[in-house]
Amino acid sequence: MFQSSNQKKIALVSGANRGIGFAIAKGLAQQDVTVLLGSRNLEKGDEVSAALRQEGLDVRAVQLDTTDDASVWKACGLIQRDYGRLDILVNNAGIGLDFAQDLTLVERMEQTLTLNVVGTLRLMDACIPLLEEAPFATIVNVSSELGSFGLRSDKAWQYSAFVLPTYQASKAAVNSLTLTYATLLSEKDIKVNAVCPGYTATDATKDAVVAPTRKPEQAAGIAIKLALSGKDGPTGTFQNEEGHLPW
Numbered sequence: 556m557f558q559s560s561n562q563k564k565i566a567l568v569s570g571a572n573r574g575i576g577f578a579i580a581k582g583l584a585q586q587d588v589t590v591l592l593g594s595r596n597l598e599k600g601d602e603v604s605a606a607l608r609q610e611g612l613d614v615r616a617v618q619l620d621t622t623d624d625a626s627v628w629k630a631c632g633l634i635q636r637d638y639g640r641l642d643i644l645v646n647n648a649g650i651g652l653d654f655a656q657d658l659t660l661v662e663r664m665e666q667t668l669t670l671n672v673v674g675t676l677r678l679m680d681a682c683i684p685l686l687e688e689a690p691f692a693t694i695v696n697v698s699s700e701l702g703s704f705g706l707r708s709d710k711a712w713q714y715s716a717f718v719l720p721t722y723q724a725s726k727a728a729v730n731s732l733t734l735t736y737a738t739l740l741s742e743k744d745i746k747v748n749a750v751c752p753g754y755t756a757t758d759a760t761k762d763a764v765v766a767p768t769r770k771p772e773q774a775a776g777i778a779i780k781l782a783l784s785g786k787d788g789p790t791g792t793f794q795n796e797e798g799h800l801p802w
């Protein structure tokens with residue numbers, strides 16, 4: 556067992572070697588959480604974790620490809636062996652391929668669902684035994700308001716004309732999984748919420764026609780807030796930094 560971790564909360568963040576996931580990992584570590592920084596490329600994860608440790612933060616890279624059963628089970632085995640529990644899971648890893656010219660529409664859909672939906676489900680399900688070992692636990696699924704039927708069906712909404720068939724479907728499915736697992740885990744002191752980080756400047760948006768100015772540190776705020784919400788915190792909600800969002 557890792558000594559320092561017995562009193563501190565333990566968090567796992569997927570897709571945390573860059574972008575919003577990195578900002579969530581860093582922000583949680585700044586709140587005195589032991590952070591397992593999920594990175595599908597362990598070298599990249601080690602590099603950014605080492606930089607965070609230089610800042611005095613308690614961060615350790617964990618190889619994690621959420622599309623790969625073996626990788627997910629290995630990461631969970633490591634957490635079980637070294638910490639015996641997980642207090643916080645942030646399902647952040649995600650892609651948007653609607654503008655990927657080299658792929659057919661069906662390939663875009665298949666690859667997007669494989670990571671955004673099946674990957675989220677795989678990691679969430681695999682982590683439940685670890686989350687059950689915590690006094691209480693939180694799961695945060697990083698979704699998008701582009702997956703909200705309530706917003707999309709409002710013609711006055713600023714993004715209502717957006718047509719991103721694969722990304723929108725994937726985040727609607729993430730929202731559905733959030734509600735399903737909030738219900739499934741309602742008796743178990745495990746809170747499950749979805750968040751929208753907002754339109755943010757990351758590698759994912761670097762080629763966008765309208766470049767976002769929002770920084771990952773700001774985008775991470777709502778995920779960090781819900782990850783650290785207490786035993787009586789919300790469950791089965793969809794939120795951004797301004798409040799509740801319609802499903």
Ligand SMILES: NC(=O)c1ccc[n+]([C@@H]2O[C@H](COP(=O)([O-])OP(=O)(O)OC[C@H]3O[C@@H](n4cnc5c(N)ncnc54)[C@H](OP(=O)(O)O)[C@@H]3O)[C@@H](O)[C@H]2O)c1
Pocket residue numbers: 569570571572573574575576594595596619620621622647648649650651670674697698699700751752753754755756757758759760767
């Ligand atoms: N940026 C926005 O405007 C925005 C808005 C709303 C919601 N979001 C959501 O926020 C989340 C993070 O987005 P971002 O903008 O920070 O994206 P990003 O900069 O492209 O980072 C994506 C992260 O996911 C990882 N990843 C990709 N495939 C993976 C896999 N199979 N297993 C594990 N990790 C994998 C990437 O790792 P590699 O470095 O190895 O590729 C990277 O760490 C996503 O769920 C996205 O949909 C973003």
